Amino acid sequence: MKRIKSQLKTISKSLTSLSKQVDRISKQVDKLQPAKKAAPARRKKTARKPAARKRTTAARGKTVLDTVYAVIRRSPNGVTIATLKKKTGLDSRQLSNALYKLSKKRKVRAKSRGHYIKK
DSSP states (O other): HHHHHHHHHHHHHHHHHHHHHHHHHHHHHHHHHOOOOOOOOOOOOOOOOOOOOOOOOOHOOHHHHHHHHHHHHOOOOOEEHEEEEEEEEOOOOHHHHHHHHHHHTTEEEEEEEEEEEOO
16 A cells, blocks of 8 residues: 555656756746737738830741741842742641732732742
């Protein structure tokens, strides 16, 4: 019986020391945690910057129309569609659209079917 009583006393002492340690640690954690702040202040709305200007075609490089027209302009006798495909690397649809737009702008004309010259 005495043995059990002594064991209970040691357990009781260790439990009290553990509870004291838990209290100290909880106080330290409370110090580390910042106090809850109020809702963050909202930013004032600032004036937006005006949209940047769009770059011109000269600034961003050559367009499809520019490349097709350059090839046609360089050849004195005009160019066939096959030659245009080879020199520009465009497919049939892109080339057809470019030639249509250039003819509407009156920069190029068809000398014969599939053969284009500059005006």
